[in-house]
Amino acid sequence: MSSYRAPLSDMGFVMNELAGLAQVATLPGYEDATPDTVAVILEEASRFATDVLDPLNVPGDREGAKRLADGSVKTPEGFKAAYEKFIAGGWNGVNKPAAYGGQHLPQLVAAAIEEMWHAANMAFDLCPLLTQGAIDAIELCGSDEQKARFLPPMVAGTWTGTMNLTEPQAGSDLAAVKMRAVPQGDGTYKLYGQKIFITYGEHDFTENIIHLVLARTPNAPDGVKGISLFLVPKYLVSADGSLGERNDVQCVSLEHKLGIHASPTAVMAYGDHGGAVGYLVGDENRGLESMFIMMNQARFSVGMEGVGLSERAYQRAVAYARERVQGRPAGIERQAKSATIIEHPDIRRMLMTMRAYTEAMRALGYVTAAAIDNARHAREAADRAQHQAFVDLMIPIVKGWCTETAQEVTYLGVQVHGGMGFIEETGAAQYYRDARIVTIYEGTTGIQANDLVGRKTVRDAGATAQRVAAQIDRVAAHLASHGDPALNAIGVRLAAATAALQTAIDWVLATYAANSRTALAGSVPYLKLWGIVCGGWQMARAAKVAVDKLAQGEGDPTFMRAKIATARYYAESLLPQADGYAQAVVGGSASTLALTAEQF
Numbered sequence: 001m002s003s004y005r006a007p008l009s010d011m012g013f014v015m016n017e018l019a020g021l022a023q024v025a026t027l028p029g030y031e032d033a034t035p036d037t038v039a040v041i042l043e044e045a046s047r048f049a050t051d052v053l054d055p056l057n058v059p060g061d062r063e064g065a066k067r068l069a070d071g072s073v074k075t076p077e078g079f080k081a082a083y084e085k086f087i088a089g090g091w092n093g094v095n096k097p098a099a100y101g102g103q104h105l106p107q108l109v110a111a112a113i114e115e116m117w118h119a120a121n122m123a124f125d126l127c128p129l130l131t132q133g134a135i136d137a138i139e140l141c142g143s144d145e146q147k148a149r150f151l152p153p154m155v156a157g158t159w160t161g162t163m164n165l166t167e168p169q170a171g172s173d174l175a176a177v178k179m180r181a182v183p184q185g186d187g188t189y190k191l192y193g194q195k196i197f198i199t200y201g202e203h204d205f206t207e208n209i210i211h212l213v214l215a216r217t218p219n220a221p222d223g224v225k226g227i228s229l230f231l232v233p234k235y236l237v238s239a240d241g242s243l244g245e246r247n248d249v250q251c252v253s254l255e256h257k258l259g260i261h262a263s264p265t266a267v268m269a270y271g272d273h274g275g276a277v278g279y280l281v282g283d284e285n286r287g288l289e290s291m292f293i294m295m296n297q298a299r300f301s302v303g304m305e306g307v308g309l310s311e312r313a314y315q316r317a318v319a320y321a322r323e324r325v326q327g328r329p330a331g332i333e334r335q336a337k338s339a340t341i342i343e344h345p346d347i348r349r350m351l352m353t354m355r356a357y358t359e360a361m362r363a364l365g366y367v368t369a370a371a372i373d374n375a376r377h378a379r380e381a382a383d384r385a386q387h388q389a390f391v392d393l394m395i396p397i398v399k400g401w402c403t404e405t406a407q408e409v410t411y412l413g414v415q416v417h418g419g420m421g422f423i424e425e426t427g428a429a430q431y432y433r434d435a436r437i438v439t440i441y442e443g444t445t446g447i448q449a450n451d452l453v454g455r456k457t458v459r460d461a462g463a464t465a466q467r468v469a470a471q472i473d474r475v476a477a478h479l480a481s482h483g484d485p486a487l488n489a490i491g492v493r494l495a496a497a498t499a500a501l502q503t504a505i506d507w508v509l510a511t512y513a514a515n516s517r518t519a520l521a522g523s524v525p526y527l528k529l530w531g532i533v534c535g536g537w538q539m540a541r542a543a544k545v546a547v548d549k550l551a552q553g554e555g556d557p558t559f560m561r562a563k564i565a566t567a568r569y570y571a572e573s574l575l576p577q578a579d580g581y582a583q584a585v586v587g588g589s590a591s592t593l594a595l596t597a598e599q600f
C-alpha cells in the first residue's frame with residue numbers, strides 16, 4: 001500500500017500565490033511566518049505525517065478504540081506513543097498564543113499542517129482538533145483564572161479538550177439540551193445528565209481531559225437562550241495546577257461506527273454519583289455563543305478533513321492506477337496487449353475529477369484561513385470587519401461543500417480500484433468509510449445550508465454574498481478576454497457559473513422574506529452552487545498565476561502546466577454543474593415541498 005506524501009508543491013503554491021502568505025506575515029505578531037520558515041515547518045510536518053501517523057491509519061481502523069471494564073478507554077496500539085511524539089514536537093499549539101506556550105503561527109499555516117494530519121490519520125487527529133476548539137472557547141470566553149489554570153496544559157497537549165453538546169433528544173437542535181447545572185453557592189456548579197457521541201470523551205493519551213459542556217441552570221429560559229457553557233475536568237485541578245480527585249464524569253459506553261474506528265466516540269454520564277463539578281465559562285445563558293466560537297473553528301477544520309481525505313484517496317487511486325494492468329486502452333492499440341489502467345480514458349476522468357476537486361478545495365480552504373488571520377489581526381478595523389464578513393460566508397461553504405465533495409472523491413477512489421476498492425486491504429474503502437462522518441458532525445450539510453441562506457445571505461440583505469460574487473465575476477471577465485486560450489476557456493465558463501450564482505442569490509433574497517420554507521428547500525443546492533463556483537474561482541486564479549509564471553520562466557514548468565490543465569478540466573467538466581444547481585434552487589424548491597408528509 002502506498003504511503004501518504006504531503007503535496008508540498010501544491011500546498012506551497014496555494015499558500016504563496018493564492019492565499020497570500022507574504023501578506024499574512026506582515027500582520028502584527030506573524031512576522032516570523034516568512035515563506036522560507038513556513039516551508040521548513042511544512043517539510044517537518046510532512047515527515048511526521050508520513051512516518052508516524054500514516055503507518056497507524058490502517059491498523060488503527062482494524063483494532064479500533066476499546067472501552068475496558070473499569071470504564072477506561074484504550075486507543076489502538078501505537079496511538080498513545082504517536083500522541084506523545086505529536087505534543088513533544090509542539091504540533092498541538094501551532095496557532096495558539098505564545099502566552100500559553102503556543103507557537104502563534106497563522107491559521108493559514110495551521111490549515112496546511114492540519115490537512116496533513118487529516119490525510120494521514122483522521123481518527124488520530126480528531127483529538128487535537130477538538131482540543132483546539134476547546135482552547136479557543138476558553139481563551140475567548142473564560143475568566144483570567146480559568147485561562148491561567150487550563151490553557152497552558154491544553155496548548156501543550158498534556159491535557160486534551162472535548163466538546164459536549166449532543167444529547168439523545170438534542171442533536172441539530174441544541175434548544176432541546178436538558179443537562180442540568182446546579183449552582184453550589186461557592187461559584188461552582190454540579191452537573192447532571194448524559195451526553196452522547198462525544199469524540200475522545202475518554203482515552204489513554206493524557207492524564208486529564210477538559211470537557212466543555214452545554215447545560216441549563218435552574219429557571220433558565222427555554223430554548224437556546226437558556227443554555228450555559230461549563231468546564232468540567234475529568235480530574236479536578238488545584239490552584240497550583242496539580243491534579244486532585246476524580247470528578248463525577250464517566251464514559252459509560254463507546255459507539256460502534258461505520259468509520260474512524262480508532263477515534264473513541266463516547267456516551268458520557270455526568271453526576272451519577274453526586275454531581276460533576278463544573279465551572280461556568282462566560283456568562284450564564286450565553287453558552288451557545290461561546291460554543292459557536294468553538295464550532296466555527298471546528299467547522300473549518302472538518303472542511304479541511306474533507307480536503308485531507310480527498311488528497312489521500314487521490315494519491316492511493318493514482319498509485320493503484322499505475323500498477324494495475326487490465327485491458328487494451330482505446331487509441332493505443334499498437335502498444336503491448338494490455339496496459340496499466342491509468343491509460344484508460346475513463347480512469348483519467350476519475351483521476352482528473354479527484355485531483356481538480358482536491359486542488360480547488362485546498363485553495364478555498366487556505367484562502368479562507370488567510371482571511372481568518374486578517375479578520376483577527378489586520379491593522380484597520382474596517383479591514384478586519386470585511387475579512388470577517390468573508391469568513392462568515394465561507395465557513396458553511398468550506399464545511400458543507402468540502403465535506404460533500406469528499407464523498408464523491410473517496411467514492412471515485414474506490415471506483416478506480418474496481419473490486420479491490422471494495423476489499424479492505426487496499427485502504428480505499430477506509431477513506432470512503434471515514435469520509436462519511438464529515439458531512440454529519442459539527443452540523444450536518446442541511447444545517448450549514450440553512451446557515452448560508454439565513455444568516456449569511458439574507459441577514460445582511462445579500463451585501464457580502466453580492467460583493468463576493470462580483471469579485472468572482474471580475475476574475476471571470478478578465479480571463480474571458482485574455483489572449484491565452486486556456487485562460488479564455490476558463491474565464492468564459494467561470495462567467496457563466498457566476499451568472500448562475502447571481503441568479504440564485506437574487507432568488508434567495510426575493511423568496512426568503514415571503515416564504516422562508518421554499519427558500520430553505522433549495523438551501524443545499526444553493527450551498528453546492530457556492531462551493532463549485534468558489535472552487536472554480538480559485539482554480540481560475542491559480543491558472544492565471546501559472547500562465548504568468550510560465551511566461552516569466554519562474555517556478556517548475558511541469559507543475560505550472562499541470563495546474564493550467566487541471567484548472568481547465570475543472571472549468572470545462574465540473575463547473576457546468578453550477579447551472580444545474582442554480583436551476584434546482586430557483587425552479588426546484590417549490591416541487592421539493594409538493595407532497596404532504598403522509599404521501600411519503
Ligand SMILES: Cc1cc2nc3c(=O)[nH]c(=O)nc-3n(C[C@H](O)[C@H](O)[C@H](O)COP(=O)(O)OP(=O)(O)OC[C@H]3O[C@@H](n4cnc5c(N)ncnc54)[C@H](O)[C@@H]3O)c2cc1C
Pocket residue numbers: 130163164165166170171172173196197198199200257265437440441442443444445446447450
Ligand atoms: C462519530 C461522531 C462523532 C461526534 N462527535 C461529537 C462531539 O464530539 N460532540 C458533540 O457534541 N457531538 C458529536 N457528534 C454529534 C453530531 O454533531 C450530531 O450527530 C449531528 O450534529 C447531527 O445531530 P443528530 O445526530 O441528532 O441528527 P438530527 O439532528 O436528528 O438530524 C437528522 C437529519 O435531520 C436533518 N435536520 C435536523 N434539523 C434540521 C433543520 N433545522 N433543517 C434541515 N434539516 C435538519 C439533519 O440534517 C439530518 O439529515 C458526533 C457524532 C458522530 C456520529
